[in-house]
Amino acid sequence: MRRANLFTMLSAYKPGGPATPFENYCTSALAYLLMRGHRMLRALFAQAAGAGSEPLADVEVQPRLGDAGMADLLLTYEGGKRAVVEVHLEASGPTAHLVAFEEVGKGWYVPPAFILLGLGLEPPPPPWRPLTWWEVVDALEDDPDPLAQEFAEFLLQDVLGQGPxxxxxxxxxxxxxxxxxxxxxxxxxxxxxxxxxxxxxxxxxxxxxxxxxxxxxxxxxxxxxxxxxxxxxxxxxxxxxxxxxxxxxxxxxxxxxxxxxxxxxxxxxxxxxxxxxxxxxxxxxxxxxx
Structure with missing residues (x-):
C-alpha cells in the first residue's frame, strides 16, 4: 500500500469527471482511511466487493478506466480482485456513465465488483451493489482513531443532515x-x-x-x-x-x-x-x- 498524505489527497481534484469537488473531497477522505488500514471499514468494502479476506493492496481516487473516463474510486485486492466504486452524495446522482465502466471491466482478467456508495434510497442498477454512508458511519463507530471519529461525525452532519x-x-x-x-x-x-x-x-x-x-x-x-x-x-x-x-x-x-x-x-x-x-x-x- 502506498503512503498517503491526507492533506495532499484532500487538495487533489481532476476536473472533467462525474464527481463534484465536494464528492471528491469525501471520496479522498474515505480513501485515506482505507489506506490507513481501518479494520471494520476495510471489511465493509471487502464484503461488498466479494473479496473475502483478501488484503487490500491499493486504493486509487479518480483513476482513469480506459475510454470510460474517470471513476470515483478503485480498490485493488492482493488476489487480483478489483472494485470500482461510484460515490453519490445526493439521492438522484447520475448513473448513465456507469455502463462504460462495466464495459471496461469485461476486459479485465479477474471480473471486477461494482459498488455504488450513496444514501441508499433506491437500489442501484445491476450489476452495481449498494453500500450506504450510514454503513460507513457504523463501521467507524467504535474506531479508536480520533480522525475516524471526526470523519464519521462529518458524514452524519455534512452528508446525512443529522444534528442542528x-x-x-x-x-x-x-x-x-x-x-x-x-x-x-x-x-x-x-x-x-x-x-x-x-x-x-x-x-x-x-x-x-x-x-x-x-x-x-x-x-x-x-x-x-x-x-x-x-x-x-x-x-x-x-x-x-x-x-x-x-x-x-x-x-x-x-x-x-x-x-x-x-x-x-x-x-x-x-x-x-x-x-x-x-x-x-x-x-x-x-x-x-x-
Missing part, C-alpha cells in the same frame, strides 16, 4: 443543504427530489440559501432555506418556505431579498436566532397542503 446547524455553519459548509434534504425526505419520502440552490454570494452573504425540491418525479416547485432579512444584505436571515404553484398555510409576504424570483407563495418561521433543526424544517414543510 448554527447559522455560521449554514453559510459556510454543506450542512444546511444536507439538513434540508434530510428533512424533505423524512417528510415526503425517498421519491422527493432535492437540488441545492443559492444566490451568488456577496462577501460571504447570500440573498437566499437552501433547497429546491419536488414531491415526486415532476419539476421542483418548492424551496426551503434561509433568506436574508433585508437589502443591502445584512447578517440576519429568516427560515422560509416558498411555493411556485400551491398556496401555503400561514402565508407571509415575499421577502425583498428574493429579488425578481416570482414564486408567489411564501411562509416562514421568523429570524434565525438559534441553530437550525430538522424539527424547524418539518414545521414549515407541514404547511404544504397535501
Amino acid at each position: 446547524v448554527p447559522l455560521e455553519q449554514a453559510l459556510s459548509t454543506n450542512r444546511l443543504y444536507a439538513l434540508g434534504a434530510a428533512a424533505i425526505r423524512r417528510r415526503f419520502g425517498a421519491k422527493a427530489r432535492c437540488v441545492n440552490s443559492a444566490s451568488p454570494p456577496m462577501q460571504g452573504r447570500y440573498r437566499y440559501l437552501g433547497t429546491t425540491f419536488s414531491l415526486g418525479d415532476g419539476d421542483p416547485t418548492f424551496w426551503i432555506g434561509i433568506v436574508n432579512e433585508q437589502l443591502p444584505l445584512s447578517e440576519h436571515y429568516h427560515l422560509m418556505l416558498a411555493s411556485k404553484e400551491r398556496p401555503l398555510e400561514s402565508p407571509a409576504p415575499k421577502p425583498r431579498a428574493a429579488g425578481n424570483w416570482n414564486w408567489p407563495y411564501w411562509t416562514g418561521l421568523g429570524r434565525v436566532v438559534r441553530p437550525l433543526t430538522i424539527e424547524a424544517y418539518d414545521e414549515l414543510l407541514r404547511r404544504i397542503p397535501t
Whole structure:
C-alpha cells in the first residue's frame, strides 16, 4: 500500500469527471482511511466487493478506466480482485456513465465488483451493489482513531443532515443543504427530489440559501432555506418556505431579498436566532397542503 498524505489527497481534484469537488473531497477522505488500514471499514468494502479476506493492496481516487473516463474510486485486492466504486452524495446522482465502466471491466482478467456508495434510497442498477454512508458511519463507530471519529461525525452532519446547524455553519459548509434534504425526505419520502440552490454570494452573504425540491418525479416547485432579512444584505436571515404553484398555510409576504424570483407563495418561521433543526424544517414543510 502506498503512503498517503491526507492533506495532499484532500487538495487533489481532476476536473472533467462525474464527481463534484465536494464528492471528491469525501471520496479522498474515505480513501485515506482505507489506506490507513481501518479494520471494520476495510471489511465493509471487502464484503461488498466479494473479496473475502483478501488484503487490500491499493486504493486509487479518480483513476482513469480506459475510454470510460474517470471513476470515483478503485480498490485493488492482493488476489487480483478489483472494485470500482461510484460515490453519490445526493439521492438522484447520475448513473448513465456507469455502463462504460462495466464495459471496461469485461476486459479485465479477474471480473471486477461494482459498488455504488450513496444514501441508499433506491437500489442501484445491476450489476452495481449498494453500500450506504450510514454503513460507513457504523463501521467507524467504535474506531479508536480520533480522525475516524471526526470523519464519521462529518458524514452524519455534512452528508446525512443529522444534528442542528448554527447559522455560521449554514453559510459556510454543506450542512444546511444536507439538513434540508434530510428533512424533505423524512417528510415526503425517498421519491422527493432535492437540488441545492443559492444566490451568488456577496462577501460571504447570500440573498437566499437552501433547497429546491419536488414531491415526486415532476419539476421542483418548492424551496426551503434561509433568506436574508433585508437589502443591502445584512447578517440576519429568516427560515422560509416558498411555493411556485400551491398556496401555503400561514402565508407571509415575499421577502425583498428574493429579488425578481416570482414564486408567489411564501411562509416562514421568523429570524434565525438559534441553530437550525430538522424539527424547524418539518414545521414549515407541514404547511404544504397535501
